[in-house]
Amino acid sequence: MHALAIFGITGRMGQSLLHALHDTPAFRLSGAIASAASGRLGRDAAGEGPPTGVLITADSGLGLQGASVAVDFSLGTCVTAHARVCAAAGVPILIGATGFDAASRDVLQQVARDIPVLIAPNTSVGVSAVAKLVSLAAAGLGPSYDVEISEAHHRMKRDAPSGTALALGEAVAQARGVALQEVAIYDRTGLSGPRKPGSIGFSVLRAGDIVGEHTVTFAAAGERVEITHRATDRITFARGALRAAEWLVGRPAGLYGMQNVLGL
Ligand SMILES: NC(=O)c1ccc[n+]([C@@H]2O[C@H](COP(=O)([O-])OP(=O)(O)OC[C@H]3O[C@@H](n4cnc5c(N)ncnc54)[C@H](OP(=O)(O)O)[C@@H]3O)[C@@H](O)[C@H]2O)c1
Numbered sequence: 139m140h141a142l143a144i145f146g147i148t149g150r151m152g153q154s155l156l157h158a159l160h161d162t163p164a165f166r167l168s169g170a171i172a173s174a175a176s177g178r179l180g181r182d183a184a185g186e187g188p189p190t191g192v193l194i195t196a197d198s199g200l201g202l203q204g205a206s207v208a209v210d211f212s213l214g215t216c217v218t219a220h221a222r223v224c225a226a227a228g229v230p231i232l233i234g235a236t237g238f239d240a241a242s243r244d245v246l247q248q249v250a251r252d253i254p255v256l257i258a259p260n261t262s263v264g265v266s267a268v269a270k271l272v273s274l275a276a277a278g279l280g281p282s283y284d285v286e287i288s289e290a291h292h293r294m295k296r297d298a299p300s301g302t303a304l305a306l307g308e309a310v311a312q313a314r315g316v317a318l319q320e321v322a323i324y325d326r327t328g329l330s331g332p333r334k335p336g337s338i339g340f341s342v343l344r345a346g347d348i349v350g351e352h353t354v355t356f357a358a359a360g361e362r363v364e365i366t367h368r369a370t371d372r373i374t375f376a377r378g379a380l381r382a383a384e385w386l387v388g389r390p391a392g393l394y395g396m397q398n399v400l401g402l
Pocket of ligand 1: 146148150173175177178211214216233235237258259260261
């Protein structure tokens with residue numbers, strides 16, 4: 139049985155992972171980490187239901203003790219610090235948190251020289267399949283099709299567009315042989331004028347308790363192709379994260395994505 143440490147244990151995803159652990163015999167919880175400002179430090183990792191026997195700590199080194207693998211569902215601003223502690227402890231890490239910048243990604247790439255690092259802005263198996271479909275559609279339809287990516291999430295989500303929307307944009311850009319940052323349009327406020335050919339537009343909706351929805355639209359004169367994924371329960375991200383974490387145990391150091399886990 140593998141020992142699992144969770145960064146971001148008190149959050150929506152942290153608690154969802156605990157639920158998913160109930161029917162995942164491959165894992166037991168070994169560490170539960172929250173911020174130094176958390177109101178739940180020293181309490182049991184389970185916010186409700188049967189206790190886990192693991193107490194919440196803000197000390198990452200302590201939380202990683204005995205862990206075979208760590209998953210990080212905290213904040214994008216914390217992922218590099220967490221990855222460095224994992225490297226020092228020799229523990230592989232799955233980065234599920236989103237909203238980190240390019241400089242943080244560079245740090246993760248460096249850390250991946252020492253330990254396995256899996257960056258997974260969306261751990262649902264369905265979204266990974268959708269990313270593959272988007273890539274195929276982008277390559278097959280060609281650059282004359284306008285591409286727009288829309289996403290919807292709950293009112294508490296911090297980053298926009300979502301990490302998944304950006305990853306889907308990357309999939310289109312890669313298939314077209316262009317850099318996403320050169321073609322992405324995030325704002326059309328005001329007199330934005332006609333659509334720039336080759337651009338990839340993003341739009342964002344934040345409302346209620348929406349778990350996560352993404353649509354990639356390919357449109358040309360006379361037709362429109364839409365590829366949509368709708369997550370209806372966070373448990374899908376949690377189950378996918380545990381599947382990926384299990385895959386990560388024992389891998390050589392390196393940078394991985396969900397496509398490696400699923401063989402896509
Ligand atoms: N990969 C995926 O499939 C997927 C799916 C859903 C969400 N996400 C991403 O996962 C992240 C978490 O989402 P969520 O909805 O669970 O957010 P959330 O409910 O706000 O939870 C965030 C958690 O991070 C903890 N935290 C904050 N600072 C920390 C630090 N310095 N060290 C350790 N823990 C810290 C918070 O703990 P305290 O406040 O108690 O300190 C809380 O437990 C977001 O980036 C989100 O975009 C990814």
